């Protein structure tokens with residue numbers, strides 16, 4: 207097993223062992239951290255994810271952003287190109303069904319998709335991060351592939367990773383294709399590593 211796989215297993219079990227109460231507190235603290243941020247205030251079209259596998263719970267954040275009139279999007283596995291994500295409108299009326307990983311997804315409706323380059327902000331999930339903003343995901347490379355398309359785009363979304371504090375490690379073992387995150391927010395702290 208590689209050190210990346212070992213690190214994934216270790217951090218995934220750490221975050222899954224958080225209690226329901228700790229998860230609930232963390233989800234509320236996340237909202238307190240994020241709502242005042244200019245990156246969030248200035249964004250209208252915001253992509254985020256539904257929580258899975260002990261990830262920081264985004265439910266309270268989603269409600270708060272809807273209340274602020276933000277337009278939200280969820281990732282869907284790309285219907286044609288394996289390994290990539292597309293982002294589809296998410297409203298309180300959106301019906302969700304589990305995808306192949308058991309994570310809720312809206313049913314694909316191409317008229318509700320928004321190109322990645324036209325999102326203002328993407329909140330990404332992650333398994334482990336370090337003090338440089340390097341990111342280790344679940345191992346599918348979905349965000350790396352999808353965000354690598356942006357290199358040639360003139361407009362780009364802000365990227366903010368979301369994680370529990372216990373997901374920070376000294377150094378993520380990085381591969382050439384990994385896309386680092388310019389900012390990461392945990393329940394206790396908003397960290398910015400680089401300007402975009």
Ligand SMILES: Nc1ncnc2c1ncn2[C@@H]1O[C@H](COP(=O)(O)OP(=O)(O)O)[C@@H](O)[C@H]1O
Nearest residue numbers: 342343344345346347348350351354381383384
């Ligand atoms: N931009 C890309 N183009 C093609 N393959 C990619 C790209 N980014 C990642 N991958 C592939 O996806 C797989 C998983 O990537 P990895 O970074 O380990 O996952 P994660 O980012 O979810 O932790 C790797 O085998 C990698 O080769």
Ligand SMILES: [Mg+2]
Nearest residue numbers: 343347350384
């Ligand atoms: Mg990666």
